[in-house]
Amino acid sequence: MKDANRRFGLPWTDDDRAKLLQLRADGNPWKDIALELGRPVLSCRTIHGNLVRASTPLAERKRRWTEAEVAEMIRLREVEHKPWSQIDALLQRPDGGSAQKYEGLRLPKKPVAPHLTGGRVNDAAAIADREKRRGLEHPTLTAAFFGDPLPGRSALDKRRQLAGGAA
Structure with a gap:
């Protein structure tokens, strides 16, 4: 009820x-x-x-961090051990904004993957390898389905290349 x-x-x-x-x-x-x-x-x-x-006005929510604000945030957190809610209030930032900035500073920047930049790669060796792979095709539909390596790319092919180069 x-x-x-x-x-x-x-x-x-x-x-x-x-x-x-x-x-x-x-x-x-x-x-x-x-x-x-x-x-x-x-x-x-x-x-x-x-x-x-x-x-909260948009300009205030999207305001850029100054070096002084970042230094003050780090001091408040690491020296005074203040909670994030108090730090946000003192710095006049939206809830969770200080914690998000702090974590962003601590974590290393991830390199941008080529697939995220539209697939454009500027490394000449990578471009040549990609073009070479595009020219290769699987010999049968079954090989493509089961993920068999392309011709010249298997472990046995590499072993033959090394044995042929040493001889």
């Missing part, structure tokens, strides 16, 4: 939104907020995130 106070599927009113913002500002956990409003927890979190994002 459904609870009469539950408002699943009903649109959010302005009063509901205001109450949601107030309850969250008071530090209530999501479970209690959801019970108070008679809504699912996920719905409350989603609506709250949308409201917070809408109230």
Whole structure:
């Protein structure tokens, strides 16, 4: 039997939104907020995130990091051991922005794979090898299906090449 106070599927009113913002500002956990409003927890979190994002100007959310801000963020985290929520508030960054920047600085940059750049490779040896492979075809459809190596590319072919070169 459904609870009469539950408002699943009903649109959010302005009063509901205001109450949601107030309850969250008071530090209530999501479970209690959801019970108070008679809504699912996920719905409350989603609506709250949308409201917070809408109230933050785009220029502020997309603002570039300065070297001073990065240094201050690192100091706050590593020296003062502040939580990310406080660091975000002190630096006037969106929730999770400081943590994301910090992790981005810690992790090494991944090289861009050729398939992500439209397949363009500037290495002459790689280009020559690719053109050579394009010229080769599998001798039978079965070989292609089962992933047999191309002619001249198997381990036996390599062994023959080495034996022929040594002789």
